[in-house]
Amino acid sequence: MREIADRALDTAVRGGAAYADVRVVRRAEESVTVRTGRVESIASEESEGVGVRVFAYGAWGFAATHGYDADAVDAAAAEAVRQAKAAAPALRHRVTLAERPRAQGTYATPVKEDPFALPLEAKVADLLAADAALAGPGVVATVSTYGAQREWKTFAATDGSLTEQVFTHVGAGVEAHAVHGNEHQRRSYPEARGGRWGQAGYEFVRELDLAGNAARCAEEAVALLSAPPCPDGPATVVIDPSQLYLQIHESCGHATELDRVFGAEASYAGTSFLTADLLGSGFRYGSDLVTLVADATVPGGPGSFGWDDEGVAAQRTTLVENGVLTGFLTSRDTAPRIGGPSGGTVRAESWNRLPLVRMTNVNLVPVPGMSLPDIVADTDDGLYLDTNRSWSIDDRRWNFQFGTEIAYEIKGGRLGRILKNPVYSGVTPEFWRSCDAVADESSYVMYGNPNCAKGLPPQCVQVGHGCSGARFRGVRMGR
Amino acid sequence: MIEKHAERLLALARRHGATDAEVSVETRRAALTRFANSEIHQSVAEDTVRVNLRYVHGRRHGMAATGRLDDAALESLVERAAASARGTAETDDWPGLPEPGPIPEVTGASAAATRAATPELRAGVVREVIAAADAAGVGAFGSFATGAVTTAVLSSRGVRAAQTRSDAWLVTVHMSPDGGTGYAETCAVDVADVDGAALGREAAAKARAGDHAVALAPGEYPVVLEEYAVVDLLAKLGRCGFNARAAQEGQSCAEPGVRIASDLVTVWDDGTDPAGLPTAFDYEGVGKQRVTLIDRGRCAGLVHDTRTAAGAGIHSTGHALPAPNPVGPLPTNMFMAPGGFSREELLGRLDRGLLVTRFYYTNPVDPKRGIVTGVTRDGLFLVEGGEIVGPVRDLRFSQSYLDVLRGVSAVGNSRRTLRGWYGGVSVLGDITVPAVLSDSFRFSG
Numbered sequence: 001m002r003e004i005a006d007r008a009l010d011t012a013v014r015g016g017a018a019y020a021d022v023r024v025v026r027r028a029e030e031s032v033t034v035r036t037g038r039v040e041s042i043a044s045e046e047s048e049g050v051g052v053r054v055f056a057y058g059a060w061g062f063a064a065t066h067g068y069d070a071d072a073v074d075a076a077a078a079e080a081v082r083q084a085k086a087a088a089p090a091l092r093h094r095v096t097l098a099e100r101p102r103a104q105g106t107y108a109t110p111v112k113e114d115p116f117a118l119p120l121e122a123k124v125a126d127l128l129a130a131d132a133a134l135a136g137p138g139v140v141a142t143v144s145t146y147g148a149q150r151e152w153k154t155f156a157a158t159d160g161s162l163t164e165q166v167f168t169h170v171g172a173g174v175e176a177h178a179v180h181g182n183e184h185q186r187r188s189y190p191e192a193r194g195g196r197w198g199q200a201g202y203e204f205v206r207e208l209d210l211a212g213n214a215a216r217c218a219e220e221a222v223a224l225l226s227a228p229p230c231p232d233g234p235a236t237v238v239i240d241p242s243q244l245y246l247q248i249h250e251s252c253g254h255a256t257e258l259d260r261v262f263g264a265e266a267s268y269a270g271t272s273f274l275t276a277d278l279l280g281s282g283f284r285y286g287s288d289l290v291t292l293v294a295d296a297t298v299p300g301g302p303g304s305f306g307w308d309d310e311g312v313a314a315q316r317t318t319l320v321e322n323g324v325l326t327g328f329l330t331s332r333d334t335a336p337r338i339g340g341p342s343g344g345t346v347r348a349e350s351w352n353r354l355p356l357v358r359m360t361n362v363n364l365v366p367v368p369g370m371s372l373p374d375i376v377a378d379t380d381d382g383l384y385l386d387t388n389r390s391w392s393i394d395d396r397r398w399n400f401q402f403g404t405e406i407a408y409e410i411k412g413g414r415l416g417r418i419l420k421n422p423v424y425s426g427v428t429p430e431f432w433r434s435c436d437a438v439a440d441e442s443s444y445v446m447y448g449n450p451n452c453a454k455g456l457p458p459q460c461v462q463v464g465h466g467c468s469g470a471r472f473r474g475v476r477m478g479r
Numbered sequence: 480m481i482e483k484h485a486e487r488l489l490a491l492a493r494r495h496g497a498t499d500a501e502v503s504v505e506t507r508r509a510a511l512t513r514f515a516n517s518e519i520h521q522s523v524a525e526d527t528v529r530v531n532l533r534y535v536h537g538r539r540h541g542m543a544a545t546g547r548l549d550d551a552a553l554e555s556l557v558e559r560a561a562a563s564a565r566g567t568a569e570t571d572d573w574p575g576l577p578e579p580g581p582i583p584e585v586t587g588a589s590a591a592a593t594r595a596a597t598p599e600l601r602a603g604v605v606r607e608v609i610a611a612a613d614a615a616g617v618g619a620f621g622s623f624a625t626g627a628v629t630t631a632v633l634s635s636r637g638v639r640a641a642q643t644r645s646d647a648w649l650v651t652v653h654m655s656p657d658g659g660t661g662y663a664e665t666c667a668v669d670v671a672d673v674d675g676a677a678l679g680r681e682a683a684a685k686a687r688a689g690d691h692a693v694a695l696a697p698g699e700y701p702v703v704l705e706e707y708a709v710v711d712l713l714a715k716l717g718r719c720g721f722n723a724r725a726a727q728e729g730q731s732c733a734e735p736g737v738r739i740a741s742d743l744v745t746v747w748d749d750g751t752d753p754a755g756l757p758t759a760f761d762y763e764g765v766g767k768q769r770v771t772l773i774d775r776g777r778c779a780g781l782v783h784d785t786r787t788a789a790g791a792g793i794h795s796t797g798h799a800l801p802a803p804n805p806v807g808p809l810p811t812n813m814f815m816a817p818g819g820f821s822r823e824e825l826l827g828r829l830d831r832g833l834l835v836t837r838f839y840y841t842n843p844v845d846p847k848r849g850i851v852t853g854v855t856r857d858g859l860f861l862v863e864g865g866e867i868v869g870p871v872r873d874l875r876f877s878q879s880y881l882d883v884l885r886g887v888s889a890v891g892n893s894r895r896t897l898r899g900w901y902g903g904v905s906v907l908g909d910i911t912v913p914a915v916l917s918d919s920f921r922f923s924g
Binding site: 031032033038039041042043044045046047048049059060061062063064065066067072076079080082083084085086087089090091092093120121124128140141177179182183184262263264265266267268270352354389390391392393394395399401403421423425451456457458479 | 509510511512513514515516517518519520521522523524525526527528529541542543544545546547548549552555556559560562563564565566567568570597598599601602605606609618620621622624650651652654728729730802803804805839840841842843844845846847848852853854856873875877903905923
């Protein structure tokens with residue numbers, strides 16, 4: 001790997017690059033999908049290649065090639081320089097790179113039970129058992145999924161940086177579907193669309209206990225068909241981590257990406273309601289209880305690593321402290337524009353994608369004092385919202401709407417009947433300022449989003465969101 | 480060239496013990512120039528290959544993929560696909576791999592100029608877009624992608640299909656310092672058909688027209704939806720409605736024979752039409768069929784892959800996506816019939832309503848009812864007495880897209896071909912649509 005990396009860097013420098021970095025990557029993935037008791041697909045995928053990023057003629061260029069063929073690697077390095085040279089005449093501002101120490105070392109996901117070493121039959125059997133537990137009267141379809149990804153990545157740069165990292169991610173989930181006439185309801189655990197992901201071995205899947213949670217999903221999916229609709233109007237809501245994580249992702253994580261703030265994603269992923277000059281101004285993002293951190297050092301966090309894809313070491317950066325904006329997610333070429341070093345949050349999906357500013361693990365810090373059940377007990381009249389069903393947010397990360405699979409009525413501090421089709425909407429800072437309770441560590445859980453898409457060509461990376469649940473006042477329910 | 484690799488892999492699979500096997504090999508050379516704040520900030524190129532093997536043993540089947548073409552990789556691929564097959568249970572309803580069938584003649588799927596497009600060419604077109612933005616005093620943000628993809632699908636049943644397709648896709652959002660934003664997009668087989676200056680002017684004019692937008696009370700309004708908005712209606716209904724798997728699982732919002740739109744709405748999928756980005760076959764090597772999805776307001780058909788077709792007792796319509804496919808078959812080359820109204824005539828029929836440029840970040844809230852939430856973006860205008868009065872701030876909606884189609888009372892006489900969306904799956908598709916007037920659209924604020 002090192003020889004390939006060195007070759008790419010040498011070719012780039014000979015071509016005129018002032019700086020270059022290269023990622024030599026091999027990826028392996030496997031997935032199993034069971035639909036309604038039948039193994040629908042078992043898939044296994046491998047890919048490997050080299051991505052070369054250069055800074056030449058004052059501009060960035062990137063090129064990637066599959067495989068490790070020496071001539072192809074040379075061609076990719078030369079192509080990256082050509083890309084930069086072609087872009088240079090259309091530059092209007094000078095790019096400055098934040099300094100960083102030379103990156104050296106290794107990192108590997110702590111894995112207790114290697115998912116790729118486990119016999120396929122065992123994983124299929126686990127999933128079939130979970131799916132069987134979803135079956136029940138009124139359930140018309142079930143979906144159970146398992147996936148694992150491993151990536152071996154060598155990063156090298158012209159400043160002598162060299163790191164070797166091995167990442168292992170696993171995820172799993174179950175969902176039950178019920179239909180009556182024109183109505184469709186779904187309950188999932190831990191969530192739909194591929195389940196919950198973590199950076200771990202197969203022990204993560206075992207700890208989810210899919211089969212043990214399946215029957216409840218099935219019963220609730222069917223019960224939702226005849227449940228009363230969730231009422232419209234302002235309400236006090238207690239949001240379970242299974243929904244709150246996506247609220248953090250969409251309205252905090254993306255909003256604090258500094259490349260979006262500067263317009264780099266305006267035509268696709270969008271911009272941000274935040275501006276760089278709000279940093280240090282005391283801008284109130286949320287209530288005093290809201291502290292958000294971007295933490296790539298969390299063991300097992302889906303977005304954890306040793307070094308980012310610019311060779312910047314993993315860090316814990318406070319984005320919002322006691323409600324006040326204190327930081328952004330940054331790269332080496334955006335951080336200087338707000339006068340700081342890179343926060344180490346630049347990542348690429350794989351060898352064939354340009355590294356971009358991405359979330360790592362953006363977490364809502366728990367607040368000692370009240371557990372999540374305590375918050376429910378402290379709520380006289382409200383709604384408990386559980387498990388994301390739908391999401392939408394505008395290009396500035398300002399105006400959002402989320403739907404959850406289920407709501408539980410809260411009356412007199414107790415959870416009551418279930419309500420269907422809950423939807424809430426709001427404006428990001430108003431919503432977070434209405435937070436009047438954040439649960440303590442006892443319900444803290446790290447959710448992973450394996451499909452966080454950004455950039456063109458689109459690319460997805462694994463990001464994490466730890467949270468414990470929280471309460472918000474005066475939330476607008478309904479469409 | 481790639482057929483040779485596919486044949487070799489097929490032989491390896493048969494030698495390994497597969498009773499049947501299907502190979503798809505896809506190579507792609509793609510490049511993209513992105514711009515923001517009226518300068519190029521990203522310029523990238525990639526050279527990729529993906530080899531898919533479906534390994535069948537009796538009534539068991541598994542799949543595996545690799546990004547390499549060397550012998551060791553292909554042998555490993557066979558082992559992994561065979562292991563996947565062994566891991567599945569025998570399935571009574573496994574229809575088997577599709578038999579070879581007719582593959583339509585397709586012309587104009589690839590252009591030499593696009594295949595040879597350079598970063599200098601893309602930068603030149605982007606500079607034209609930026610120049611139009613500069614002239615209007617607005618900023619340009621967008622991307623210009625060019626690429627060529629060669630696909631071969633071969634199977635032990637005798638399927639032999641190969642094609643090369645190219646595409647050029649330019650998107651720009653222009654942003655005014657006074658708050659207005661405008662959008663323009665085009666896609667074409669031939670990069671020579673992309674007019675950066677024209678698209679730049681279109682987006683700039685829209686951005687300037689959108690300056691100093693005012694708030695408008697949420698509520699129900701008749702709307703003229705520009706082509707950029709109509710494309711989202713069809714894309715979402717393609718996923719939630721015309722997808723046979725969704726229908727077979729009782730989760731579709733469209734049922735053949737049932738009225739789902741006004742008489743003025745006719746929609747079909749046709750991979751062979753050179754007006755779009757033509758394609759002759761799907762990822763199972765099945766020839767593309769023209770499928771009428773909505774015939775004068777009635778749902779007329781769904782698209783199928785081999786598996787859903789077997790469930791329906793018919794032949795696949797040639798709409799399989801790459802395996803593993805979590806979505807089901809999708810229409811990837813949709814067309815909506817044009818009507819007889821110019822843009823001015825559509826606006827002229829609005830006493831008081833809204834002109835919508837496009838929708839953004841839309842997601843199904845209730846797929847069974849076709850209810851989608853999202854926001855407007857890049858140009859929302861109040862229209863009174865048939866004239867644009869001025870820009871209004873973007874609005875959120877949760878709206879049944881079927882109801883929007885039911886309310887269509889006039890259809891534009893020109894169409895645009897746009898890239899669309901395919902359930903989150905990365906496929907090269909297109910949707911060709913006119914603008915429409917719909918009598919009611921509910922905005923929630």
